[in-house]
Amino acid sequence: MSTDHIRNFCIIAHIDHGKSTLADRLLEETRTLSSKEMKSQVLDSMDLERERGITIKSHPVQMQYHHTDSKNYTLNLIDTPGHVDFSYEVSRSLAACEGALLLVDAAQGVEAQTVSNTYLAIENNLTLIPVINKIDLPAARVDEVTSQIIELIGCNEDEIISVSAKTGTGLAEIFAAIIDQIPPPEDHSDQKPRALIFDSTYDNYRGAIPYIRVVDGIIKPGMTGRFFAHDITYDITEVGHFVLKQIPAKELRSGDVGYVIANIRDVGHIMAGDTLTLKQNAADEPLPGYEQIKPMVFSGLYPSDADDYDQLRQALDKLKLNDASLVYEPETSEALGFGFRCGFLGLLHMEIIQERLEREFNVGLVTTTPNVRYKVELKTGEILNVDTPANIPPAGKFELIKEPFVDAEIITPAEYIGTIMKLCQSHRGTYRNTHYLSTDKAQIHYDLPLGEIIFDFYDKLKSSTRGYASFDYTFAGYRSGDLKKLEILINNEPVDALSIICHTEDAYHRGVALTSKLKELIPRQMFDVPIQAALGTRIISRTNVRALKKNVTAKCYGGDISRKRKLWEKQKEGKKRMKQIGKVEIPQEALLAVLRIDRD
Numbered sequence: 114m115s116t117d118h119i120r121n122f123c124i125i126a127h128i129d130h131g132k133s134t135l136a137d138r139l140l141e142e143t144r145t146l147s148s149k150e151m152k153s154q155v156l157d158s159m160d161l162e163r164e165r166g167i168t169i170k171s172h173p174v175q176m177q178y179h180h181t182d183s184k185n186y187t188l189n190l191i192d193t194p195g196h197v198d199f200s201y202e203v204s205r206s207l208a209a210c211e212g213a214l215l216l217v218d219a220a221q222g223v224e225a226q227t228v229s230n231t232y233l234a235i236e237n238n239l240t241l242i243p244v245i246n247k248i249d250l251p252a253a254r255v256d257e258v259t260s261q262i263i264e265l266i267g268c269n270e271d272e273i274i275s276v277s278a279k280t281g282t283g284l285a286e287i288f289a290a291i292i293d294q295i296p297p298p299e300d301h302s303d304q305k306p307r308a309l310i311f312d313s314t315y316d317n318y319r320g321a322i323p324y325i326r327v328v329d330g331i332i333k334p335g336m337t338g339r340f341f342a343h344d345i346t347y348d349i350t351e352v353g354h355f356v357l358k359q360i361p362a363k364e365l366r367s368g369d370v371g372y373v374i375a376n377i378r379d380v381g382h383i384m385a386g387d388t389l390t391l392k393q394n395a396a397d398e399p400l401p402g403y404e405q406i407k408p409m410v411f412s413g414l415y416p417s418d419a420d421d422y423d424q425l426r427q428a429l430d431k432l433k434l435n436d437a438s439l440v441y442e443p444e445t446s447e448a449l450g451f452g453f454r455c456g457f458l459g460l461l462h463m464e465i466i467q468e469r470l471e472r473e474f475n476v477g478l479v480t481t482t483p484n485v486r487y488k489v490e491l492k493t494g495e496i497l498n499v500d501t502p503a504n505i506p507p508a509g510k511f512e513l514i515k516e517p518f519v520d521a522e523i524i525t526p527a528e529y530i531g532t533i534m535k536l537c538q539s540h541r542g543t544y545r546n547t548h549y550l551s552t553d554k555a556q557i558h559y560d561l562p563l564g565e566i567i568f569d570f571y572d573k574l575k576s577s578t579r580g581y582a583s584f585d586y587t588f589a590g591y592r593s594g595d596l597k598k599l600e601i602l603i604n605n606e607p608v609d610a611l612s613i614i615c616h617t618e619d620a621y622h623r624g625v626a627l628t629s630k631l632k633e634l635i636p637r638q639m640f641d642v643p644i645q646a647a648l649g650t651r652i653i654s655r656t657n658v659r660a661l662k663k664n665v666t667a668k669c670y671g672g673d674i675s676r677k678r679k680l681w682e683k684q685k686e687g688k689k690r691m692k693q694i695g696k697v698e699i700p701q702e703a704l705l706a707v708l709r710i711d712r713d
Contacts, residue, residue, distance in 0.1 A: 115300070116297050116298050116299065116300040116366075116367065116368040117297050118184060118185065118186050118187060118297070119186070119187050119189070119297055119298055119368045119369070120186060120187070120188050120189070120211070120212070120291050120292060120295050120297065121189045121191065121209065121210045121211050121212070121295075121298060121326065121368070121370055122188070122189070122190060122191070122210050122211070122212040122213060122214065122291055122295055123190065123191045123192065123193050123206055123207060123210045123213050123214070124136065124190070124192065124193070124213065124214045124216055125193060125203075125207075125213050125214070125215055125216065125227075125230040125231065125233075125234060126215075126216035126217070126218075126226075126227065126230070126246075127217075127218070127221070127224035127225065127226040127227045127583060128226065129218070130216050130217060130218040130221065130224070130227070130246060130247075131216060131218065131246040131247060131278045131279075132192075132216055133192075134278040134279060135214070135216060135244075135246065135276070135278035136174075136190060136192060137278075138278050138281050138284055139176065139188075139190065139284070139287075139288075140174065140176065141281075142178075142281070142284050142288070143176040143177060143178050143188070145174065145175075145176045145177070145356060145357070172192045172355075172357075173189065173190065173191045173192065173312075173324055173355045173370055174189075174190050174192070174355050174356065174357055175187060175188070175189050175190075175354045175355055175356050175370070176188040176189075176190065178288055178292075180288070180289075180292050181289070186292055188291060189369075189370040191206050191209055191210055191311065191326075191370065192206075193206040193207070193230075201385065201386070201404060201406060201458075202311075202312065202385055203230060203233060204233050204236075204237070204402070205309070205310075205311040205312070205385045205386045205402070206311050206312070207230075207233055207234055207237045207239060208237050208309060208311070208326075208386075208400075208402055209309055209311045209326035209370065210237075210239060210326075211239065211240060211295050211296050211297070211298060212239055212240040212241070212242065212291065212294065212295030212296070213234045213239045213240070213241055213242070214242050214244050214287065214291075215227070215231060215234070215241050215242065215243045215244060215262070215266070216244050216246050217243070217244070217245055217246065217258055217261070217262060218246055218247050218258075219245050219246060219247045219248050219250060219253035219254060219255050219258055219275075220247060220250050220252040220253055220254065222254065222257065222258045222261050222550075222551075222554060223258070223261040223262065223265055223524065223550055223554070224524055224583035225522050225523065225524045225583035225584055225585035226583065226585050227265075228265065228522060228524065228556065228585070229522065229585045229587070231265060231266060235266075240294055240295050240296065241266055241268075242272075242274065242287070242290045242291065242294055242295070243262045243266065243268055243272060243273045243274070244273070244274045244275075244276055244283075244287065245258055245259065245262070245273060245274070245275045245276070246276055246277065246278050247277060247278070247279070248275045248276065248277050248282070248283075249277040249279065249280060249282070255275060257551060259273055260551055261550045261551050261554065264550050264551065265550065274286045274287055274290060297368070298367065298368030299367070299368070300366075300367050300368060301328065301329040301330065301367040302329075302330060302331055302366050302367040303330075304329040304330055304367075305329060305330055305390065305391075305394050305395065305396040305397070306327070306329060306330030306331065306332055306389075306390050306391045306394060306396065307327075307328050307329040307330060307388055307389070307390055307396045307399070307400055308325040308326060308327045308328060308332060308365070308373075308388065308389040308390075309325060309326045309328060309386070309388060309389075309400050310323045310324065310325055310340075310383060310384065310385060310386065310387045310388070310389055311324055311325070311326060311385060311386075312324040312385060313380065313383040313385070315380050319374050319376070320374070320375070320376045320377045320378050321377040321378070321379070321380040321382065321383050322359075322372050322373070322374055322377075323372065323373050323377075323383045323389065324355075324370075324371075324372055325365070325370070325371060325372065325373055325389055326369075326370050327365045327366060327367055327368065327369045327370075327371070328367065328400060329367055329396065330367060330391070330394070330396075331364050331365070331366050331367070332349065332352055332364065332365045332373065332389075332391065333349070333352065333363065333364040333365075334349055334350055334351055334352060335348075335349065336348075336349050336391050336392075336393060337349065337391060337392035337393060338373060338375055338389050338390070338391060338392070339389070339390050339391065339392045339395060340382060340383070340384075340387055340388070340389060341387055341388045341389075341390065341399040341403075342384050342387040342403065343382060345382055346392050347375035347376065347377055348375060348376070349373055349374070349375045350374050350375060350376060351373075351374040352364065352365045352371055352372065352373055352374075353365075353371055353372055354369070354370070354371045354372075355370070355371065355372065359372055373389065380433065381433075384403070384405070384406070385406065386402055386403035386404060387399070387403055388400045388403065406438045406458070408438070408440050408456025408457055408458060408486075409456075409457070409458060409459055409485065409486070409517070409563065409588065410456070410457045410458075410459055410460060410462075410463055410483050410484070410485060410567055411454060411455065411456050411457070411483065411484050411485070411486060411500035411501065412454075412455055412457070412463055412480055412481055412482070412483045412484070413444055413446065413449070413452055413453070413454055413455070413480065413481035413501070413610065414429075414441075414452055414453050414455050414467070414470070414478055414479075414480055415446065415449040415450060415451070415452030415453075415478070415479040415480075415481075416452065416476060416477060416478065416479070417477035417478060417479050418477060419450050419451065421476060421477065422450075422451050422452070424474070424476055425452070425453065425470070425476050425478075426453070427474075428470050428473075428474035428476050429441050429453060429455075429470070431474070432466065432469060432470065432473075432474075436466070438457075438458055438462070439455065439456075439457070439466060440455065440456035441453045441454065441455040441456070442454050444501075446481075446503075446609055446610055449479055449481070449610055452479075454500070454501065456500070459567075460483065460567055460571075463483060467480060481610045482610070482611070482613060483567050483568075484500055484501055484502065484564070484613075484614070485500070485516065485517050485563045485564045485567065486498055486499065486500045486517065487499045487500075487505075487514050487515065487516055487517075487596070487614060488514070488515040488591050489505060489506065489511050489513075489514050489515075490511060490512045490513050490514075490515070491506065491510060491511050491512065492510060492511065492512055501609075501612075502598050502599075502600075502609075502612035502613055502614050503609035503612055505598045505614065507649075508597075508598075508649045513593045514593070514594065514596040514614070515591040515592060515593045515594070516562050516563070516564055516591065516592065516594055516596060516614075517562070517563040517564070517588065517590070517591055518560055518561065518562055518563065518588075518589045518590060518591070518592050519560070519561055519562075519563050519566070519586040519587060519588055519589055520545075520558065520560060520586060520587050520588075520589045521537070521542070521558065521559045521560070521561045521566070521584065521585075521586045522556065522557070522558055522584070522585045522586065523537075523556070523557045523558075523559070523574070523582055523583070523584050524550070524554065524555070524556050524557075524582065524583050525554070525555055525557065525578055525581060525582035525583075526553055526554060526555075526578070526581050526582075527549070527552075527553050527554065527555050528553075529577070529578040529581065529582060530547065530555055530557065532577045532578065533557060533574065533577070533578065533582060534557070536570075536573055536574060536577060537557075537559045537561065540561060540562070540565040540566060540570055541561070541562055541565055541616060542559040542560065542561045542565075543559065543560040543561075544557075544558075544559055545558040545559060545560060546558050560589065561586070562594070563588075564614065566586070570584075571584055594616060595616060595617045595618075596614055596615070596616060596617070597614070597615065597616075597617055597620055597648050597649075598612060598613075598614055598648070598649075599612065599613050599614070599615050599620055599623060599624060599627075599646060599647070599648060600612050600646070600647045600648075601627060601628070601631070601644070601645070601646055601647075602643075602644070602645040602646075602647060603631070603635070603642065603643075603644055604642050604643060605643065605645075607647075611627070611631075620648055620653060621653050621654070623646075624646030624648075624653045624654035625646070625653075625654045627646060627654075628644045628645065628646050628654045628655065628656045629656060631644050631656075632644060632656045632657075632658055635658050636658075637658055637659060637660065638658070638660060640660050641657050641658070641659060641660045642657065642658040642660075643655060643656075643657050644656050644657070644658065
């Protein structure tokens with residue numbers, strides 16, 4: 114088929130603006146699925162995606178559409194994840210397309226991720242088709258949202274399509290716009306083969322399967338594929354297209370979207386954004402845009418039962434096969450025993466991994482406080498990458514600590530601007546600018562330390578704006594700051610799982626709040642348990658968990674006071690010995706206390 118009859122597009126939208134519902138209607142209208150096969154959120158295959166109403170894993174699908182010009186068109190919908198944690202995967206999916214449907218909720222209007230994904234689409238030179246969804250809602254504000262979209266992308270009012278993905282209203286206009294406005298892919302079948310890998314999955318029998326968009330050349334079974342990122346080759350045994358299921362084909366030509374099976378057993382060899390070429394006729398250079406995916410948030414995962422360590426390791430190995438962005442390595446903690454230090458793309462990614470481990474593999478988990486990666490510059494000039502506070506060198510051995518910053522974008526009703534500014538400044542934010550999308554909707558930009566927003570920032574933003582504000586961010590590099598390691602000592606022993614890195618201004622507040630919280634959560638022992646917060650060698654806060662008391666003089670009925678004193682002294686010596694050799698059991702709730710420290 115000529116590339117003139119191919120359209121490659123995606124749908125970009127904020128969470129819960131109806132992206133999956135619109136995809137369902139497109140599949141119904143093109144009869145890609147029968148009515149028996151059809152179900153709600155058909156492209157969201159995981160239970161977790163359906164429960165949370167978000168797309169975690171992208172699902173490409175091919176549709177055949179008979180247009181009014183009496184021609185048949187092949188439409189490749191490349192579904193994209195909807196959360197900020199997966200922005201790199203979104204950018205690679207966008208790079209595989211020529212156009213995008215910009216979907217905006219008629220009741221909620223333009224949100225943070227709408228803006229962020231729109232900019233990504235513009236960077237990839239995509240043709241944008243603006244669509245207002247949910248026009249059938251009683252709370253729909255079509256005129257107001259229309260002006261917001263015009264402000265965002267500078268289109269004309271008559272270019273915006275109004276639809277209801279739930280009822281199917283406006284689908285004909287969407288198909289017409291896809292075919293008339295989105296350009297077909299350029300035919301480079303005569304050039305050296307190059308294909309963009311935008312995602313992958315793992316099959317127990319067929320190995321890792323890359324999802325590709327062929328940019329140049331032709332790829333057929335029997336050829337030998339080569340990846341640019343690591344220069345490893347594999348024999349291609351099958352290629353094909355996606356119609357929800359994988360449908361084998363004779364070849365994939367320039368402009369096609371499909372999959373490649375080559376018995377790849379190591380999912381780490383397939384990286385989103387990498388370029389696939391052929392050994393027989395290798396391309397000279399890869400396609401642009403590839404980056405190594407770097408984890409942003411780190412946390413320790415430990416089995417709640419020490420005997421389940423091997424089960425947890427096997428579960429992580431299996432999960433890694435379906436999620437190449439998961440990074441983990443063995444770790445030992447004095448408080449928690451043997452476990453793994455895991456790197457995640459963000460807090461949502463961390464929550465998903467934990468929930469999948471517990472659900473799919475039935476592993477009980479104890480998790481440590483999430484941390485970000487810091488750069489520590491030693492006095493020798495060497496720079497250490499540190500992703501857990503326990504590994505920070507002693508205070509006298511380093512010059513400074515650099516922390517990651519993000520460019521935060523918050524879209525909010527204008528009435529909450531003051532509240533949001535106060536919240537950002539309490540999290541050490543630096544104000545940049547405010548831009549009004551309409552008379553009552555503003556876009557605020559702040560520079561924020563990533564370590565400040567991974568705990569409770571999003572929850573506080575939602576609660577302080579009654580859920581109306583939306584939040585998105587992009588990594589903006591490392592900056593030096595007045596950072597210190599705050600250690601928690603329980604019974605004079607430092608607990609590595611409770612150490613945090615914080616700004617000097619916050620250290621006293623956090624130390625007092627954390628020791629007070631731990632006093633409530635650590636059970637009483639037969640001896641006094643001191644809980645201390647320390648900056649280096651300086652104790653900045655202290656509290657005690659009082660000992661359980663036993664009335665040893667209850668058996669004394671009268672007599673000389675010296676007899677009672679003798680018993681009390683004996684008890685005192687016993688408690689002193691017990692304190693020296695006694696171990697304090699720290700419950701999981703205490704280890705998570707750092708997450709629940711409220712700021713003033």
